[in-house]
Amino acid sequence: MIDLSVHLAGLKLANPTMTCSGTCGYAFEYGDFMDLSQLGAFVTKSVTREERPGNPPARIVETRGGMLNAIGLANVGLKRFLDEKVPQLEKMPCPIVVNVAGHSYDDYVETVAAMNPIACVGSVELNVSCPNVKDGLTFGTNPGRLKELVHEVKKVLPAKPLMVKLSPNVDDVAVTARAAIEGGADVLTLVNTFTAMSIDIHRRRPRLANVTGGLSGPAIKPIAIHMVSRVYRQVAKAAGVPIVGMGGVQTWQDAAEFILAGASAVAIGTALFVDPAAPNKICEGLGEWVSKQGAEKLSDLVGTVQMPGD
Amino acid sequence: MNQRRGQFTGVVCANIPLCREHFKLVMEVRGFPPTKAGQFVQLLCRSTRDLDYVERELEWPSPQRPEVENVDLIAPTALLRRPFSLAGATTDGETATIEVIHRVVGVGTDWLVQLRTGDEVGILGPLGNTFSHPVENQIAILVGGGVGIPPMLYLASELVGKKVIAFCGATTRDLLSLTVTADARTPGIDSIEPLYNIQEFAAHGIPAVISTDDGSYGFRGFVTQSLQEYLDRFRIRGEMAVIYTCGPEVMMKRVADLARARQIPCQVAVERAMACGMGTCQSCCIRVKKPDASAVPLPGQDWCYRLACTDGPVFAGEELLW
Ligand SMILES: Cc1cc2nc3c(=O)[nH]c(=O)nc-3n(C[C@H](O)[C@H](O)[C@H](O)COP(=O)(O)OP(=O)(O)OC[C@H]3O[C@@H](n4cnc5c(N)ncnc54)[C@H](O)[C@@H]3O)c2cc1C
Ligand SMILES: Cc1cc2nc3c(=O)[nH]c(=O)nc-3n(C[C@H](O)[C@H](O)[C@H](O)COP(=O)(O)O)c2cc1C
Ligand code: FES
Numbered sequence: 001m002i003d004l005s006v007h008l009a010g011l012k013l014a015n016p017t018m019t020c021s022g023t024c025g026y027a028f029e030y031g032d033f034m035d036l037s038q039l040g041a042f043v044t045k046s047v048t049r050e051e052r053p054g055n056p057p058a059r060i061v062e063t064r065g066g067m068l069n070a071i072g073l074a075n076v077g078l079k080r081f082l083d084e085k086v087p088q089l090e091k092m093p094c095p096i097v098v099n100v101a102g103h104s105y106d107d108y109v110e111t112v113a114a115m116n117p118i119a120c121v122g123s124v125e126l127n128v129s130c131p132n133v134k135d136g137l138t139f140g141t142n143p144g145r146l147k148e149l150v151h152e153v154k155k156v157l158p159a160k161p162l163m164v165k166l167s168p169n170v171d172d173v174a175v176t177a178r179a180a181i182e183g184g185a186d187v188l189t190l191v192n193t194f195t196a197m198s199i200d201i202h203r204r205r206p207r208l209a210n211v212t213g214g215l216s217g218p219a220i221k222p223i224a225i226h227m228v229s230r231v232y233r234q235v236a237k238a239a240g241v242p243i244v245g246m247g248g249v250q251t252w253q254d255a256a257e258f259i260l261a262g263a264s265a266v267a268i269g270t271a272l273f274v275d276p277a278a279p280n281k282i283c284e285g286l287g288e289w290v291s292k293q294g295a296e297k298l299s300d301l302v303g304t305v306q307m308p309g310d
Numbered sequence: 311m312n313q314r315r316g317q318f319t320g321v322v323c324a325n326i327p328l329c330r331e332h333f334k335l336v337m338e339v340r341g342f343p344p345t346k347a348g349q350f351v352q353l354l355c356r357s358t359r360d361l362d363y364v365e366r367e368l369e370w371p372s373p374q375r376p377e378v379e380n381v382d383l384i385a386p387t388a389l390l391r392r393p394f395s396l397a398g399a400t401t402d403g404e405t406a407t408i409e410v411i412h413r414v415v416g417v418g419t420d421w422l423v424q425l426r427t428g429d430e431v432g433i434l435g436p437l438g439n440t441f442s443h444p445v446e447n448q449i450a451i452l453v454g455g456g457v458g459i460p461p462m463l464y465l466a467s468e469l470v471g472k473k474v475i476a477f478c479g480a481t482t483r484d485l486l487s488l489t490v491t492a493d494a495r496t497p498g499i500d501s502i503e504p505l506y507n508i509q510e511f512a513a514h515g516i517p518a519v520i521s522t523d524d525g526s527y528g529f530r531g532f533v534t535q536s537l538q539e540y541l542d543r544f545r546i547r548g549e550m551a552v553i554y555t556c557g558p559e560v561m562m563k564r565v566a567d568l569a570r571a572r573q574i575p576c577q578v579a580v581e582r583a584m585a586c587g588m589g590t591c592q593s594c595c596i597r598v599k600k601p602d603a604s605a606v607p608l609p610g611q612d613w614c615y616r617l618a619c620t621d622g623p624v625f626a627g628e629e630l631l632w
Binding site: 022023024025029030032033045053054056057058059060061062065066067069071074217218251270272273274275276277278281 | 314315316317354361362388389390391434582583585586587588589590591592593594595596614615
């Protein structure tokens with residue numbers, strides 16, 4: 001029997017497959033299409049303090065091997081999340097991670113604090129790829145600001161591990177990773193989407209109403225692998241902070257690559273739109289891969305890529 | 311009979327050209343649940359083998375190199391699924407036969423065209439809500455334009471024996487995806503007389519008015535013009551009729567306006583770019599009036615977004631702000 005279980009700073013997953021925030025709704029949306037009980041963990045759509053309608057359409061466009069999205073954090077807001085979604089989440093057959101976004105320190109702190117007492121919430125993931133309303137600067141791209149945010153948030157979440165989802169739109173992701181850990185992050189998740197743009201050459205207009213959007217899907221996988229590998233080797237391994245790798249995972253082969261690069265678990269996003277059962281298949285494939293590698297536990301393979309000079 | 315939606319593999323029974331760029335794809339799907347007009351499916355417009363990626367697994371060293379089709383690296387293929395309205399469906403025991411009519415506009419539909427009898431297609435569905443049927447004695451007016459015609463065909467099949475009339479439009483005769491019966495009277499260029507000249511509707515006892523923008527067949531002008539003339543000539547107002555429509559957005563807006571001006575209830579099947587098709591990605595939003603408890607208005611606005619995939623695709627014409 002292969003042991004696929006994962007420990008993410010106190011959050012125990014039966015296997016390393018998670019969903020990506022924003023690609024799987026709030027709870028049972030995929031219930032008819034995948035076996036939710038076989039998920040390592042479920043990650044909700046980003047929740048903000050206030051309900052948000054999101055950006056005008058067109059909000060998505062497909063590009064080669066990927067897609068751009070500019071959803072604009074459309075979500076039900078904290079109050080309705082607590083009233084309508086938490087009762088659903090309580091019935092979910094797998095561990096729950098609530099993704100929280102905000103536009104000020106207070107936004108984050110208030111929303112995260114509300115999650116602390118909820119029993120079914122196993123962990124909170126901070127989406128720090130949002131601009132601060134005060135100055136328009138993104139929380140997740142400035143190490144000082146990120147450290148402070150994580151520090152503030154950590155104080156109101158004493159009961160649960162805190163995941164920080166790193167933005168890839170930075171010079172060196174190891175620097176923001178270090179800042180997040182110094183702030184008190186228990187788990188790092190990476191990567192969020194890459195800022196990108198697509199143009200309709202006939203009408204000479206951006207294809208997204210928002211002009212820019214976040215690139216996700218198989219197109220970003222090699223960059224995400226590099227970032228996971230870099231964060232693992234430069235910071236996370238030494239600090240003992242586990243990584244959840246994401247960005248273009250479609251198959252167990254993709255997941256295995258992330259594990260070798262240093263991820264303890266993987267999250268599947270865009271691929272869910274194509275095949276909602278992908279996490280279940282990936283889980284199965286990983287089991288076989290671990291045994292073919294001659295290992296007993298998946299966790300023994302984390303970060304074991306052989307680099308030149310190792 | 312399975313009642314749950316899910317992921318299915320369809321086997322192609324036929325993929326028939328209907329007119330320029332339009333094809334009717336008929337698939338047998340084991341275990342596919344019952345469906346209704348208005349619903350749609352998400353088709354994987356590439357090989358279902360892509361989802362398992364067995365072909366990518368190269369086992370070295372192995373005596374024989376497995377066959378590799380490096381589809382993803384060479385050809386641009388449709389990554390996401392593509393939504394298509396159901397144009398019809400029947401069930402026989404455990405097996406459903408479903409139809410979609412697709413127009414070739416890009417990589418995904420171009421892949422669908424290559425399908426031959428016996429080929430497999432990945433299907434996710436059925437998705438979305440349905441049209442509500444007319445009440446007793448209400449005239450059902452079906453208005454379809456271009457690739458909005460397929461859901462009207464499905465609806466027509468559900469309304470056999472009711473008072474129904476169809477208005478269909480295309481830019482030109484070549485692009486009219488309907489079968490004109492050989493022995494039928496040719497409609498005049500300014501005539502809005504409903505005729506039993508379109509096989510798909512006549513088969514259900516439903517007369518049709520066809521318009522083409524260039525007058526190459528039937529009424530010369532937009533389908534909304536023939537509809538307007540008809541509504542005015544027969545003084546159709548209020549609850550005596552119900553209008554169902556699907557097609558290009560400009561057309562649907564105009565149809566909804568015509569209906570609203572006459573207090574005729576109108577059900578509009580909208581189209582939006584979709585990724586998931588089941589309410590997870592929030593990509594398919596459309597503006598509607600009158601925010602209720604389940605949706606937030608923008609600050610200072612009296613509208614909110616709804617999802618075309620789960621709240622729709624069928625919306626009441628009067629609530630849509632597009
Ligand atoms: C609920 C719903 C039902 C639909 N039913 C049908 C149907 O019955 N028959 C049919 O032929 N088509 C239907 N469509 C449209 C169909 O989904 C698109 O034509 C298809 O996605 C195009 O895929 P592609 O890869 O061939 O084109 P792409 O390469 O993706 O795009 C080619 C061109 O088509 C445009 N396009 C792409 N997606 C859409 C869309 N969703 N709506 C309008 N234009 C689009 C693009 O802007 C581009 O100009 C429906 C769409 C929705 C949302
Ligand atoms: C439609 C869509 C919506 C998303 N919404 C969110 C979100 O609300 N919060 C968040 O942290 N990430 C969001 N993401 C980013 C994903 O969680 C993930 O980090 C990214 O898509 C990379 O993974 P993938 O390539 O497997 O999709 C969204 C992605 C997509 C495609
Ligand atoms: S298509 Fe994803 S929410 Fe409608």
